[in-house]
Amino acid sequence: MADPLPDAPTLQAELDQLGLATSPWELQGALIGWIAGGGDADGGWLGKVMADPALPALKDGSAIDRLGRGTQARMEDNDFELALLLPGDDTTLQARSAALFDWCRHFLGAFGLAAGAKPPLSEEGEEALQDLARLATATAEPEGDEDDETALTEIEEFVRVAALLLHGDVAIARRRRQLH
Template sequence: MSESLPSLSDVEQACREAELATPAAELHGGLCGWLAGGGDAAGNWLAQVMVDDTLPAPAEGSVLARLQIATRAQFEDRDFGLVLLGPGDDASLAERSGALFDWCRGFVGAFGLAAGGDPRLSAEGEEALADIARLARATAQDEGDEEDEAALAEIEEFVRVAALLLHGDCALAARHRNSLN
């Protein structure tokens, strides 16, 4: 099993302390998009994802540094252990779906920053990115039923697998190409 992410509340607190006007789920989506798009995993990811060169790199051992370490390890996990940061199952459908859509917004933006305007994507990768972009434009419903709960679970799993697919298309494929040259 891969590394565990810090809790949503810890990441939210770290965002407030760093004076980031970004929800924790969106920041994690941005980190995932940055890594999936082939962004520098060792550099100051926070400044890159937030497009703010004045932001310092997260301090070693801090919540945001642990978020990066755990996320990077999850992308590299051979058991596909990527976890999307968001509220637990006890949160309302609106909170959970809203966080998922925030995560998608962060992912799409940072993926574009890392991968560039015309990344090398498989047909499945192109479709996956388009679907995540559609989810990034969605808004949460106030309430729902068991069918909506099941649909959200399926969408979360799709997004998780899509992020891993895009990571394979961009980050892993680029590494493979570089090792062949």
């Protein structure tokens, strides 16, 4: 089992120190999109994912470095331990929904950077990518009920599985092609 990932407040503190106007969930969405598209979570991943080569390399052991290494390990393992970093149940449904939609937007941007304009995708991968794009354009509703809570949980699980599917279609498939 991989080491625990840093929590959102710890990540936010480091993002603030770097002057980055992004949230932990946006960062994780971008990181997972980058990895799914074939990018690597090496020491320079932050500058690549944020499309800012002026960003410094990560310090070994920093929260952002641990997020990168831990996420890469979770995407590569066969236990499917990958979990989305999103606000907890103590926040409003609207805030959690908005964070998930932000996660999807950042995933798509970084996935496109790493995978290129037309990555080879399975039919399921194409559908998953289109669904993620629809989620990325969604707007969180101010009110919600128990059914909406259940729907958000199901959407979060779909997003998690879609990210893993796209990782298999692009990053893992690319490595297999390079071996042959």
